[in-house]
Amino acid sequence: MLMGARALSVFIASLLLTTWAIQFAGLVFVGDPDDPAMIPYLIGSMFMPAVWSLAYLLVFNRKAWRFVRLWPGNPLWLVLGALLPAMIAFAVLTICEIAGWGSSSYFTFSGTGADILKGPWTLGTGEQDWARFALNMAATALFFAVVNSTVAIGEEFGWRGHLQHHMIARLGAVRGIAVLGVIWAMWHLPMNLAGYNYGQAPLLGALVLFPLQLVAMSFIMAWLTLRARSFWPAVLLHGSGNGIEEGVVSSIAVQAGVDPMTASYLQLGVTILLGLVCLAAMLSQRDSGRAAPAGISLPPD
Secondary structure (H helix, E strand, O other), X not given: OOOOHHHHHHHHHHHHHHHHHHHHHHHHHOOOXXXXXXXXXXXXXXXXXXXXXXXXXXXXXXXXXHHOOOOOOOHHHHHHHHHHHXXXXXXXXXXXXXXXXXXXXXXXXXOOEEEEOOOOOOOOOEEEEHHHHHHHHHHHHHHHHHHHHHHHHHHHHHHHHHHHHHHHHHHOHHHHHHHHHHHHHHHOHHHHHOOOOOOOOHHHHHHHHHHXXXXXXXHHHHHHHHHHOOOXXXXXXXXXXXXXXXXXXXXXXXXXOOOOOHHHHHHHHHHHHHHHHHHHHHHHHHHOOOOOOOOOOOOOO
């Protein structure tokens, strides 16, 4: 049974208020959003979408369990979900390197490969040819995806496992996925306003950049989860994004005279471009008139 409009509104509003209360508590008692003492508050926040969804499904609407796809599905979609954040991060780094805007403190590059200077890379540091470097980055992305999935599932069970289906059914494909992205961004609001993701421009980041990025990411995750008929690719993408993507992008030091937000703007641009590609793929399949692959079933807007 689909969530009614009132139930959906109450679910979202109460989830936001509860999570904001946890984040505000952390900011009051800890202060600095980057302080390690904030970690319990962050993890508590991350599990709220799953807790709220489980409570709703178990207490108010057990029939809606049939919309939650617990089976992992085709492993290819899981691997793709885990690797996409690394692709985004290295696209940003490549643009910065080629344009001369900045470079990563993790790597130096040459025509034959890369010298990995430091970092938690699965296959180690030091000089590596391009094949080994690519394998190292892929292995590290998979590692972070799996390890961080232990907390990323707290969000993704709620966002993509439970809520995405109801948003699409109630609002249509484009609006439903986009509104879910806005909700997801607003869920981070207290921490972002405190400078968590955009320390150099918290207001711009919290109210403009982050919402745009998460709306785009919502279309990427929707495409993956609908194709896989499972929310697990989104869990791995989220875990990998919080690991290798965040690490590589944050390691980029821009040259003197270059806007310090350059890497963030590029990350947003690459994510939006990929989100548009995923949206086009979903809508093209829906409107083509051909039999849809497993998992693609979008109503008109």
